[in-house]
Amino acid sequence: MEILSGLSQSEIEKITTELNASKFRARQIHNWIYLKSVSSIDEMTDLSLKFREELKKVATVSAVKIKVKQVSSDGTIKYLLEYPDGECVETVLMRFDNRANLTACVSSQVGCAVNCTFCATGKRGFIRNLDYKEIIEQVLTIQRDTGLKVTNVVFMGQGEPLLNLDNVLRAMQIFNEDFQIGARRLTISTSGIIPQINRLAELDMQSTLAISLHAPNHDIRQRLMPIENKYGMDELKNALKNYVDKTGRRITIEYLLIKDLNDTVESAKQLAYYLHDLKCNINLIPYNPTEKNDYKRSPNDRIMKFKYLLEHSGKKVTVRLERGGDIDAACGQLRGRM
Ligand code: SF4
Numbered sequence: 171m172e173i174l175s176g177l178s179q180s181e182i183e184k185i186t187t188e189l190n191a192s193k194f195r196a197r198q199i200h201n202w203i204y205l206k207s208v209s210s211i212d213e214m215t216d217l218s219l220k221f222r223e224e225l226k227k228v229a230t231v232s233a234v235k236i237k238v239k240q241v242s243s244d245g246t247i248k249y250l251l252e253y254p255d256g257e258c259v260e261t262v263l264m265r266f267d268n269r270a271n272l273t274a275c276v277s278s279q280v281g282c283a284v285n286c287t288f289c290a291t292g293k294r295g296f297i298r299n300l301d302y303k304e305i306i307e308q309v310l311t312i313q314r315d316t317g318l319k320v321t322n323v324v325f326m327g328q329g330e331p332l333l334n335l336d337n338v339l340r341a342m343q344i345f346n347e348d349f350q351i352g353a354r355r356l357t358i359s360t361s362g363i364i365p366q367i368n369r370l371a372e373l374d375m376q377s378t379l380a381i382s383l384h385a386p387n388h389d390i391r392q393r394l395m396p397i398e399n400k401y402g403m404d405e406l407k408n409a410l411k412n413y414v415d416k417t418g419r420r421i422t423i424e425y426l427l428i429k430d431l432n433d434t435v436e437s438a439k440q441l442a443y444y445l446h447d448l449k450c451n452i453n454l455i456p457y458n459p460t461e462k463n464d465y466k467r468s469p470n471d472r473i474m475k476f477k478y479l480l481e482h483s484g485k486k487v488t489v490r491l492e493r494g495g496d497i498d499a500a501c502g503q504l505r506g507r508m
Contacts, residue, residue, distance in 0.1 A: 172229040174203050175310050176303030178348065189224050203231065204348045207313035234307045236315065251311060253304055257297060259328050261308035263316065273322040276308045278338055279329025284361050286382075286395045288426060290460050291328040300329070302340035309349065320349070324357040326380070331358050332366035342377060353377050359424065364401045367409045371416040379413065380422040380453070381406070386440035390432050407448065414449045421450040427473055428457045429466040438476045442483035451486045 238250040259277040283296035325331040359380040385391030
């Protein structure tokens with residue numbers, strides 16, 4: 171049985187050709203899947219009843235189930251999705267009151283091998299990669315369930331996207347071409363896998379690259395992110411400068427603020443120095459405590475002081491609005507169960 175979600179128009183054409191139908195039928199089916207987000211072939215009402223019955227014998231819309239759905243008081247929705255092999259991932263829809271954007275935060279792997287010490291997903295270890303269809307099914311599920319059109323996709327859910335890069339790139343191509351989401355509205359977030367950052371530079375990627383830096387120096391980063399032992403900050407900086415040179419794109423630096431660990435004046439100064447010659451914006455993220463570690467959120471006055479010091483160095487700095495904290499949908503809280 172073919173799963174229609176994730177197929178390109180030419181792949182759908184192969185199915186319609188086998189059913190002796192025209193290419194135009196393939197186009198109609200493609201629109202129903204990606205732009206109208208239907209849940210069943212029965213809803214494709216501009217196809218004849220006879221053709222729908224024939225199509226149902228060889229194809230279905232989706233093989234993903236919503237296992238749990240939680241809605242936060244701020245409108246964020248978190249889904250636990252189950253794939254046919256029983257593995258589950260979380261995906262989150264974030265809305266921001268002051269913007270029309272609907273942002274899907276998608277997972278790229280079941281579990282994660284990178285094992286950042288602040289992250290609930292890392293505690294599970296790595297289970298398997300998602301294929302590109304399983305990635306895009308997350309956005310289709312959101313659209314089917316809400317009836318809304320996702321406008322932005324960020325690869326910031328479970329998993330390290332650059333350790334599953336071929337599937338992530340194929341999914342991004344489909345988001346761009348089939349969902350008609352602009353390349354600049356797609357963001358890949360990575361812990362800093364240098365060979366793959368170099369590959370993205372060669373591809374001249376026009377989407378946004380976000381780096382989870384989270385530390386101003388090697389010692390603190392080593393405590394937070396074991397990946398620092400393999401791909402250290404100095405080498406990472408060279409890769410990021412090369413990326414900016416090749417693509418012309420500004421990088422986003424993600425920085426979790428954890429009380430007394432990386433939120434001091436000294437840390438802000440070190441971070442400003444590390445980033446001084448890199449074309450980047452900085453996104454500060456107040457840490458969301460999980461039950462699995464002792465890290466604490468930085469107090470607001472310290473967050474503002476940290477922001478001020480970085481702005482003083484000439485960078486554009488934002489503090490990420492916290493979404494979905496009451497349903498564990500915030501950064502670092504996803505873990506593949508509810
Ligand atoms: S923060 Fe990202 S890279 Fe690090 S363990 Fe969690 S999912 Fe993996």
